[in-house]
Amino acid sequence: MRSIHEAQGIEIHVDTVGERIRTETEGRIAYFAKYPEKIGRRLEQLENEWTIERALEIGGASVTLLGVALAAFRGEKRWLVFPAAAAAALLQHATSGSTPPARVLRRLCVRRAKEVEQERYALELLRGDYESYGALAPELDPRPDAT
DSSP, X not given: OEEEEOGGGOEEEEOHHXXXXXXXXXXXXXXXXXXXXXXXXXXXXXXXOOXXXXXXXXXXXXXXXXXXXXXXXXXXXXXXXXXXXXXXHHHHHHHHSOOHHHHHHHHXXXXXXXXXXXHHHHHHHHHTTTHHHHHHOGGGOOXXXXX
C-alpha cells in the first residue's frame, strides 16, 4: 500500500492491487463493448474464476480434512492443530474480511467475489440481459431515452 498526504495531514491508504484490478476490469469491459459477440465466452470464464473467498474455503476445507485424517490414521492429536488453524482463519475472514492467506492471494491479484460479480453484471448489461426490466417499470429505467 502507498499513502497519499492530503490537506490537513490526513493520510489516505490506496490499495494499489485494487486499483490495478479495477483498471484491468474496466479495460475488459471496454473491450467487450466493442466486441459484444464475445461476451458469452467471457461470462463462462467468470463462472469458473477462482475468487479469494473460493480459494480460502477450499484451502480451509483441505487443511481440515488433512489434519483430521492424519490425527485419525496416526493416532496423534497434535495433527488437530491444522483443522483448528483453518477454522480460526475462516472465522477471522468471515468476521473481519481479511486473513494472512487472503492478503497473499490479493497480492497475487486474485479478485474478490464482489469484483467478479461487478464485471459479470456490467457484461450482462452490455449484452442487453436487463432491457426487458425497463419495459416492466419504465419510470425506474436509468437510460435517458427510455421514457
